[in-house]
Amino acid sequence: MAFASINTSGIDAPAPMSINIPAIEEAFAAEPSLKKRVYDAISSTPQHAPLFEDIARYTTNLQVRKNALNTPVSHVQTPSDGPAAKKRKLQNGDGVGNGISSTNVKADAPLQFYMKDVSFAVPQRKKFTLEITTGQGLLRARNQTSKEVEFGVPIDRIQHILCLPVPEKTQRQFNFCVIPCFADGINAPPEGETAAESMVWTIADGPPKTAFSGNGQQLGTGGDESAEGLIRRILNENLTQTKVVRPDDREFVSAMPEPHRKTEKAYHVKAFRGSKEGYLFFLSNGILFGFKKPLVFFSFENIESISYTSVLQRTFNLNVIARPTISTGDDTMEFEFSMIDQADYAGIDTYIKRHGLQDASLAEARRAKRYNVNGAKGEEGPVGAEADTGAYEESELQKAERELEDQEDEDEEDYDPGSDGESEGSGTSSDEDEDEDGEGDEDDEDDEDEEDRDLVKEELGSEAEDIPEDEL
Structure with missing residues (x-):
């Protein structure tokens, strides 16, 4: 009877794969063996089922975040608990260090513009392909070898964009500085949130030889627009909360011109x-x-x-x-x-x-x-x-x-060259001259005292009254 009881218990136990949890199905659709292990663990310890569901949802979010930055991937599925969002949105800079959120984000947003072989200085010093997507677009940099998107920021989260001449270069160049929200070095993001990184890339002065529209058509072939002007125009067309700022003569111009281009102003x-x-x-x-x-x-x-x-x-x-x-x-x-x-x-x-x-x-x-x-x-x-x-x-x-x-004036006043300055000589004097000058000064002081005293009256007293003034 004991054996029969044990055997019946084994027959009544549900099969591990009979469980179907949507979040786990979505997260591990491409990993059947891993999904089976998760279901086995839930069957053994049903109290841990909510924990595995949370892990599955988190895994799904990570997958979508990665795909939002890269080229479209056909097997990416939208979450089953709601319709896919039509717009890309950023949740307070949420993302793996790049400020891009992937919650309900479609990964197949078409490109509006891209330019190859763009030299970046920040956050990485390397050449990337600069891309701008359509709609509420994304500004991003793609690795030209691995084709992976390295970093980016939603355009509606850009706080400032500056287009500045690169100093001290023989050839004229421009740096585009992109400063997202909370990335200016002054304002820190709220606790628990991450901010997109600032970006700096350099554009040479000249025609846009490697610029293309989203459908692959080369831009700037007419020669009437420079690469710097083209990028600035496209950015301004997409920006709503700010515009590309350039230096202005009315604001500030350096007193010293560009060292390698003397005819140009330095800002x-x-x-x-x-x-x-x-x-x-x-x-x-x-x-x-x-x-x-x-x-x-x-x-x-x-x-x-x-x-x-x-x-x-x-x-x-x-x-x-x-x-x-x-x-x-x-x-x-x-x-x-x-x-x-x-x-x-x-x-x-x-x-x-x-x-x-x-x-x-x-x-x-x-x-x-x-x-x-x-x-x-x-x-x-x-x-x-x-x-x-x-x-x-x-x-x-x-x-x-x-x-x-x-x-300096005080030092000059304290300096004594050895003469009172009244001599008409060469400005130097011997010890005898100094003594004579000293005696002369004393005599002058005595003369001034004697002028104040009536010496005749002091010597003669009342007899001085009988002496005519012309004989004194």
Whole structure:
């Protein structure tokens, strides 16, 4: 009877494969052996079934995320618990370090534009194929060997795009700097979320020889549009929340022209952040320090104050204090850019004043002396009271120059060449001349004292009254 009981129990037990869970079927459709092992485990321990379902859903999401970045894959299926979304959307930068979300994302979005052999500098230093997809598009970079998409960002999550001339190059080139949300070096993404990486790629000045439309038609064959202009136009057609920003003569122009192209204006200022050398660009929407990773972009709304420090005869430092857009307390960050050429001081100072950025050069924490130009804390308007215009006009750089001149004047006054300057000689004198000059000085002082005294009256007393004045 015992044997019969055991045998009956074995017959009544459900077969492992009789279980059918949609999430597991979808996740392991391409791995039948793995799916069977999962069902076997659920049969042995039914209480773990919810755990395996969660693992299956997570696996499905990872698969779709990967396929969203790569070429269309025929076996990718849409989730069975709802219709496929028609639009690509980003959930707060969710993705494996690239800012792309794949929840309900179709992987077969057609290309609108692509350009081969584009040199990237950030986040990877390599040549990729630059691609833009249609609809609410994706800007991405594809590996030209493996055909895998390395990184990208949805266009509607791009906060700033800058098109800047590459400094100190013999041939004219342009850097496109793409700064997604929470990737400016100032604003961090919310907890638990990831941000897309900034991108920088370089375009040579000339026709777009490797640019194609989504259907493979080569673009720019007419020769009336440069590669830089073509990319800028296509980006502007897709961007809704921003536009491509370029340098403007009305904002800032360096006092020094391009070193290799003397006839062209330079829009950059060379500076150091610590030991890292880079370039500052003063633009209509903020200040960029690039082009090495990580980029730092100071939007006007994030700049707390700007000050000049370590002002020397030929260089000075620029200190930028920034505050995140969503600030919960004293979470300011200070960035120091050093070794800026003094020749660019006037242009930078004009830029700061034009945009109403606070000049904190005269703050007590940054100076050892006061020159009575600090306005009361909380005053509106330019730094310092406008009523004291003359005092405010003396900048930190001008103050340092004046102090240097004053010191030189003091040194000249303290210097004694050995003559009182009244001699008509060659400017040198012997010890005898010095003694004679010294005696002469004493005689002059005695003469001045004697002029104040009536010596005749002192000697003769009342008898002096009987002597005629013409005989004295």
